[in-house]
Amino acid sequence: MTFQLTEAPLESLGPMVPPPSCGAVVVFHGLVRNHNEGKAVEALDYSAYPELALKEGQRILEEAQARFGLVAARAVHRIGALRLGERAVVVEAATAHREEGFEACRWIIDEIKARVPVWKQEHYLDGSRDWVACHRCAHPGHRH
């Protein structure tokens, strides 16, 4: 059950090996997409407050374990400069049955996106750059 930050490409990350009680591993890959809010993205930079990101990421996995009966999980977030199509984050959720695996994987990535102190600066084709905000921030009443 680990949450990690790395500057190394996630494409070369080997798969998590689950314990034999698991019948399913559900995997999520978060990729750098070529557009955001109508603007054409060229590349982006991820940065983190590492001490707290690691703690909060770890807590999210432990909460998922309690909520969904997760047997094992791994989440790795890449930081640094990323190009289009590259993996930014990988979440692997291993469970006895697939039902809870799908639920846990989804919940984990949703929580990572809302809670972990990682920031993304997008570089657009028009040469401008902008910091991206948590998607829930746009919703009335949502606050951190």
Add this chain to the structure above:
Amino acid sequence: MKIRLRYFAQLREQSGLEFEDRDTPCLRVDELWEEVAQAHGFTLAPRQLMAAQNDEFCAWDAPLEPGATVVFMPPVAGG
């Protein structure tokens, strides 16, 4: 009291600093925000920020601990 602040993302950009050591008369985290926001001309509003003290999330009105490291965090965008 002496406080170390660490800056990330927009706050790092706006202050030009990764960290700063300040001797502050403030007693609370929210008061410290007002002090540094004024000093550096930060444009983010408190309701957009999370705060951490000694590498753990803290309440906006938390008392400052002498010698603590405080981080004000802009809206996160991981994943």
